[in-house]
Amino acid sequence: MSIKIGIIGYGNLGRGVEIAVKEAPDMELAAVFTRRDPATVKILTEGVPVCNVSEAEKWAGKIDVCIICGGSATDLPVQTPQFAGLFNVIDSFDTHARIPEHFANVDAAAKKASTVGIISVGWDPGMFSLNRVYANAILPDGKDYTFWGKGVSQGHSDAIRRIKGVKNAKQYTIPVESALEAVRAGENPELTTRQKHTRECFVVLEEGADAARVEKEIKEMPNYFSDYDTTVHFISEEELLRDHSGMAHGGFVFRTGKTGVNKEHSHVIEYSLKLDSNPEFTTSVLVAYARAAKRLHDEGQCGCKTVLDIAPAYLSEKSGEELRAHLL
C-alpha cells in the first residue's frame, strides 16, 4: 500500500515535495494544506485536494506523514509541534542554535500523540550533519571543515535588501578554492572566516540611491559581511532577474584525521554536493525521510528524531535483502 503524504505549506519547498512524491514508487500525495484561500492555490497533481490548514484535523488517520514546508524563523517552531499532535511529521528546521529547543517541543507533542516527528531534515542540517557524525566517530583525532556554496544565501540577500536605497539583491557565498585544496591535501590548515568563504553581491539600486554609501554599508555590516572579502556589483533589475534567479547551491564537508602508533598516517574524508536546485534537493531528502517516519511509526516508535537517529536502510523503498545483495 502506498504511503500517503500530506504537504503543509505550498511554496518552493511544498512544490519540491510534490515533484519528489511523484517520483517515489511507494508514495502518493493525499492532500495539500495552505494558509491561503485554497481556491487560489493551483498544484501540479490532478485530483488531489487543496485544503485550508484549519481543516487538517479532519485528515488525522488518513495521512501517513505530513511534510511541513514552512520557514524556520516563525512557521516551524509553531507548526511542527502542532501537527505532530495529528500526524507523523517531517520538517527542515535549520536554525542550528535553536535545534535543542525545537527537538524538545516536537518530542513532547509527538510522544503525547504517539507519532514520529523527524526534524532538521535536508542537507545542512541533514546530510552534512550525518557525514560529520560518521567521520568524527571514525577519525576521533581530526579536524572538521564545512564549506558552503557556490550558492545564494537567503539570509545575506535579505540583509542587503534591508539597506536604504536597495531595491533588490542576491548574495552568493563562495568557498575559497585554495582553502578547499589545502584541506583536501590533508594539510590541516587553521582557517579564519575570511580564508574560507568570499561573498559576492548583485545589487539593484533604487533611483537616486548613493552607490558608494550602499557598498560601504554592505561591506561593513557586522556578522554578515565585515569578516569576509566582499565584492559588490550594481546591476539593473532586468539583469538580476535574468542572470541571478537560479537556486543552485552546494558545499563540502571534510574530516581529516590521523591514525597509527605514532600518528604517521593521514586520512581525508570528503562529502560534497553540487545542486542545481537547493529546494528540490532538500525536498528529495525530506521525502526519503518520510518513508522512514512511516516505518518507525509502524514499528511502534514515537517522539522526535533527527537524521542521526535513523538507520540508512529506513530511507530506501528496497528490502534489506535487496540492499544487501545490490548496494552493500
Add this chain to the structure above:
Amino acid sequence: MSIKIGIIGYGNLGRGVEIAVKEAPDMELAAVFTRRDPATVKILTEGVPVCNVSEAEKWAGKIDVCIICGGSATDLPVQTPQFAGLFNVIDSFDTHARIPEHFANVDAAAKKASTVGIISVGWDPGMFSLNRVYANAILPDGKDYTFWGKGVSQGHSDAIRRIKGVKNAKQYTIPVESALEAVRAGENPELTTRQKHTRECFVVLEEGADAARVEKEIKEMPNYFSDYDTTVHFISEEELLRDHSGMAHGGFVFRTGKTGVNKEHSHVIEYSLKLDSNPEFTTSVLVAYARAAKRLHDEGQCGCKTVLDIAPAYLSEKSGEELRAHLL
C-alpha cells in the same frame, strides 16, 4: 564503564584495531586471541593477555564486543558465526557476492545466542555502501558510480604472483581522471570497465624468467586484467620493498540524478576517501561499529546487522544532546 574489546586474529587489521581502541575514550582492550602460540605474539598494549583462540569460550561474559580480524576467503565465513555464539562480533567481510549467505549464517548464530553481529564493516563494503543507499534514496532517478584507488589491490597482486617466473608483485588500481571529471560535471557518462580504471603492475622476476611472456600473461589474464589498460614495470625486489610497501588506498562514490517537473535540475553527490593506511582506516570503522554493537545489545537487540541497519548516532561516544547541539 569502558567497553571491553576482544581482538580475534593479530595481523595488520588486528594491530589497527589495537591502535584505534587506544584512541577511543570509552573503550579498553580486554584480550587478543591468536591461532599461533601466544608466547610468540607481541602486542603493543601492556598488561593485556594474548590467548589462543581455543580459550575464547572462557572469556564469554568478560568481553563486550569481539572484532574478528581474519580474511574473507576462509576465516570469516567460519569464525564470525562461531564467535557470534559467544560474543557480540564485528567483521569486515568483503566478498560482495557472498554477503547474503554470510548474513544468514551470522544471523542464525547471533539470534540463538542473543548476541549482535555486525558484518561487512569497513569502507567498501561499509562507508561506500551507506553512501550509495542514502544517495539512491534521495535521488531515485539517477546513476551510481564507484571508483577505487589509487591503491594496491591485494587480489590482483596475488594473481600476478601466481604466474610462473614471478617472485613478487604489487598492483595498483587507478581511477581514470577524465572519467572522474565527466561524472563530477554531471555528464552521466556510460563508462566501460576500461574507461573507469587503469592497472599498474610492479613485478619482480625470478632469475632467468622470460619478461615478455610474464607481461603477456598478465595483460591477457581474464577478469583481472584483460578488460583494462595495464602497464607492467619490472623492478628489483629491493625497489619493490623500498617503493611499494605502502598501504595507501581510497576511492570515490558518486550519485548523479535529476529532479524537477521536466527533470531540468541535475545534482551530484560525491563521497571520497584518501587514506594513507587502508587497514588502519578499516579498523577505525570497525571500532566505531563496536560501540554500536554494544549499545544495540544493551537495548536487547540481537541477530545480524550491517552498516545499513544502524543509525549514525550509535557510532559516536557523544550523547544525543551533544550531537544535536554541536554536529547537527
